[in-house]
Amino acid sequence: MYEKIQGVVLNTIKYSDKHNIVHVYTRQRGLMGFAVPLGRTTASRQRNAMLMPLSVIAAEARIMPGRELSTLRDLRLGAQLGAIYADPVKNAVAMYVCELLTRAIQECEQNQVLYDYIEQCVMILDSATQGVANFHICFTYHLGILLGIQPDTGTWHEGWWFDMQEGVFRPSPSGGSHWLRPDEARVIWLLSRMTFANMHHFRFDRQQRNQVLDVMLAYYRLHHSTLGTLRSPEVLKQLFV
Numbered sequence: 001m002y003e004k005i006q007g008v009v010l011n012t013i014k015y016s017d018k019h020n021i022v023h024v025y026t027r028q029r030g031l032m033g034f035a036v037p038l039g040r041t042t043a044s045r046q047r048n049a050m051l052m053p054l055s056v057i058a059a060e061a062r063i064m065p066g067r068e069l070s071t072l073r074d075l076r077l078g079a080q081l082g083a084i085y086a087d088p089v090k091n092a093v094a095m096y097v098c099e100l101l102t103r104a105i106q107e108c109e110q111n112q113v114l115y116d117y118i119e120q121c122v123m124i125l126d127s128a129t130q131g132v133a134n135f136h137i138c139f140t141y142h143l144g145i146l147l148g149i150q151p152d153t154g155t156w157h158e159g160w161w162f163d164m165q166e167g168v169f170r171p172s173p174s175g176g177s178h179w180l181r182p183d184e185a186r187v188i189w190l191l192s193r194m195t196f197a198n199m200h201h202f203r204f205d206r207q208q209r210n211q212v213l214d215v216m217l218a219y220y221r222l223h224h225s226t227l228g229t230l231r232s233p234e235v236l237k238q239l240f241v
Helices: 042-050 088-104 112-127 132-146 182-191 206-223 232-236
Strands: 002-014 019-026 030-037 056-062 069-077 161-163 168-170
Touching: 002 030, 002 088, 002 112, 019 112, 042 069, 088 112, 088 132, 088 232, 112 132, 132 182, 132 206, 161 182, 182 206, 206 232
Parallel strands: 030 069
Antiparallel strands: 002 019, 002 056, 019 030, 056 069, 161 168
């Protein structure tokens, strides 16, 4: 049967000489994989252009019980994005967002709150005129909240350490190796105050921004074994001063 869906494209993987697999996070069914035929026709090129990373799409999906892959028809764009693909900086940020989502989201169940957050972030990134250097920082922190790994910032006190394993602040380290010193721990608390509306007010130099990203990804790895090593952060680390 066919079912109407809306989704955000995460990645495309070569599957065979005739098909690619496109992974899409959908509002109706969570993470889905679609078999998309290859081709050199005008229609094929138009379809591929609509399946770029972070494209917001609407379509009808053919759901086959017992099959992991579905097919698409009546594919169309759900939003017109321009800057993400034209701006090399925003494009690099988009690659990071897609890689993080691909690794961090494994479930296929519907999660409309998570979907709405992702779609909203795509629109914000495309239209942002300031604060782009901090977008990936803000996105990563708030995604963690929706994934259930939010640090308990209510336990923060000036001069306390951050227990990365438990996600809480403590007066001193007490065993284990996953601790942030008080100066690093304070940054975690500061990030809880960052939003997409005020992210341009947060001033980091390149070293600080890279350190913040490394700490957040280390925190993710402690709580998400599927994350592994991401390649896209190395590109971002060279972009922003």
